[in-house]
């Protein structure tokens with residue numbers, strides 16, 4: 001086990017651009033840190049693939065970021081990959097903080113008055129054992145309305161605005177009545193980091209009928225806390241830009257998303273990363 005340096009970077013990954021919603025929050029909470037962001041776009045989407053594929057990809061990415069790039073912490077900025085791989089990765093790399101993300105069901109349930117919570121997530125996340133455990137931990141009065149959103153992450157990844165609008169409307173309608181009356185969903189969880197990038201679209205369609213919940217900020221706060229406890233916070237800003245951006249697929253998609261969502265970063269680099 002190599003020594004972990006406070007000056008090392010923090011590794012962050014997702015299947016594509018969705019994790020930028022988490023990276024924004026990380027940069028806000030940890031403005032002195034340097035981040036290596038890896039979009040596994042060549043092997044995406046994760047959410048409609050079997051969990052063995054997502055586990056293999058997560059293992060390859062963790063090997064690269066932790067063993068080759070010597071990151072001091074790993075943030076899995078993907079609900080689907082967290083469900084498939086966080087336990088395995090924590091077992092393999094117990095010496096660095098590995099922070100995952102899960103659908104923000106708990107904060108949504110805490111705020112809901114009707115007790116009906118909508119959860120939009122990938123099929124793979126909703127079918128996972130980790131999500132089953134999250135459901136089992138809810139109080140009996142909480143009723144979860146689950147909706148797998150096939151195709152939505154891919155449409156967001158491609159910036160296909162027509163498909164995004166059509167799919168978002170279709171999946172919202174599938175949740176049944178929305179609002180503050182008995183039996184209606186009054187809290188909506190965006191349980192995929194891609195969906196957080198279109199939170200404004202959801203919010204304008206919902207027109208105040210539901211509160212919206214995503215977990216980028218809590219994940220960033222947790223990362224900060226673990227780095228602090230481990231004595232691993234940087235003591236000065238990096239001498240370079242805060243982000244190194246890598247993609248195993250189409251570079252221009254990550255570049256366009258980074259230009260929109262992040263402060264200036266270096267140009268996206270291609271990365272070959274076999275499973």
Ligand code: DGL
Nearest residue numbers: 015018046047079080193
């Ligand atoms: N962004 C990922 C998540 O949070 C999934 C997107 C995909 O299906 O690849 O679940």
